[in-house]
Amino acid sequence: MRKLSFPMPIKLLSLISVLMILAGVSTGCSGKADQNSPRSDLKMAPMTEMPSTVQSAPASVQQAYQFAAANPDVMQHIPCYCGCGSMGHPSNYACYVAGQNADGTLKYDTHALGCSICVDITQDVMRLLRRGETVQDIRSYIDQTYSKYGPSNMP
């Protein structure tokens, strides 16, 4: 005897098709991914070591101080274009850290608290490091981006 059962497969096929379309709609719309990954993936100095003025600063400024303090090996190779070369800053790092105290702790500079270029440069460094860029490439990016606004403080 022939097994005749078209209607049910047709219905099942229709149901599966609809489900596949819906699944495609829900999973296919990936769009532009948010690139704002967690900050914890970078080495950051504890906020408790920061001056009170930094601790009460906007979040982007706090992050810049934390990153700069914890990454002198990177930040000392990054220029600043805010004009601070005239103040003796040799790099973007100097906008955050003025030196070391006698006990070995860092002496912070409040300059970056009121400097948007300083903080934006540091935020760029953080973002590009997360993407895996080298320090050399990051410096090239900083030079290209910020030389439109001022002089570099690095030769």
Added chain:
Amino acid sequence: MGLADSWAGAVRPGGLDCPQPIVRVRQSVLPVAGNLRPSGLGLELVGDSHCRLDALLDKIYAMAPSGGFAGRVGLGQLDSPAHCRRAPVRAFSHAPDAAGDVILPGRHSRLAGIAVSMKEERAARFLIIGLVIGLLLAVPLAGWLVPRFLAPKAIDIHARVPENGGWMPSDLTATVGQPLHLRLTSDDMLHGFAVGQSDQPPVDVQPGEWSEVTLNFDHPGKYTYFCTRWCGPNHWRMRGTIDVSGPVSSQDAQPARQTPPLYVTLGLDIDAPRHAEVIPGRKPSAAQGAKLGLRLPPDYLGAGFSQTHSPEDAWKSLRSEPLTEGLSDDQVWDLVAFIWQSSTTPEALALGKKLYGENCAACHGESGAGDGVMAAAVKAEFPPMDGNAQSGPANLTDSSRMLAANSAVLQGKILRGGMGTGMPYWGPIFTDKQVWALVDYLWTFQFDLENKP
């Protein structure tokens, strides 16, 4: 051929133009619950259900000696098949005793012949109906789904005052030629969203509401989005970046910003304190300067002069010119105002005024006196820098300070910001045209430039 005995009450030949008969099948022969009636291409149960139909077919298969049941059902008269030629059941286009047909004889002289169908025809009918419905639904469904499938999902952005995070997220990526859809809401107070150096009009970002904006980029590069509402003393910190990748898609090349900026090329220290030695006794008027009717040397006229010379330089130079002999010092200042007016246009001044009111007045004040609504907070937060006696937003009405500067200095201040003073850099926000329009407008705090003679 299989035969089944049935009783067909009030059976008449089926036809498109006559009432369809109902055939009640003898239960002992065909264990079918309910009646049969012709329908479309075959026979259906009154109060049909698939399980019952299956039972019927199974029985008919069992009755067919050849086992080759053709799968058609029809009603009609065995003795007069032609009478049923127009019946909707095609079984009777031929004699119903064909091999594979099943005949259910009725009580009357007419017979109710059931020879056929069912599932193939029914399946085909389902298929056709399904396809037709599918096609009908496909067009609107595709119109609804395709754009959503192809369009990238919108990115949700939350706005908070900078002390609580600012824009979240603050880093976005985009591709040239592909729209970037954003949905914005505020978690605390009214903010505004705009993208620097873009024609995109600002969008208000309200608490509890979602605003949508679609951005399109013609050029790769780094773009800055910023808050356009004065949301607090750190309002200027509320910025985010969009890294746009891809080739240039527009035929119009984006005008490249001068690198380095003019003040760097000129070797100017824009942070050095400036004090003019000569100050006018009243606000100089370009209209009064024009009324003097003097023919100034061409070197004084044009935008280039004010970019490289301070008003004080211009006054001193004019004062030494023979053509100003007999003029008062203030009249010479009127000539300076006339020169500064010649370097701009009413349109540029109007643009500069608009930009100043939207972006600068919060700190520098509507009058330029450095007394904007945020001035006190900025002054408290950022102490004076070395070499600057005054802290807080610059007083743009201070003639001593302003008349010793030139337009390149002011442009540099706007582009680069105040180097630790809390004055943000506006380079990524304003176009060159906007920056120069702002510079032109700043001179209106020193000169009356807007009244033509």
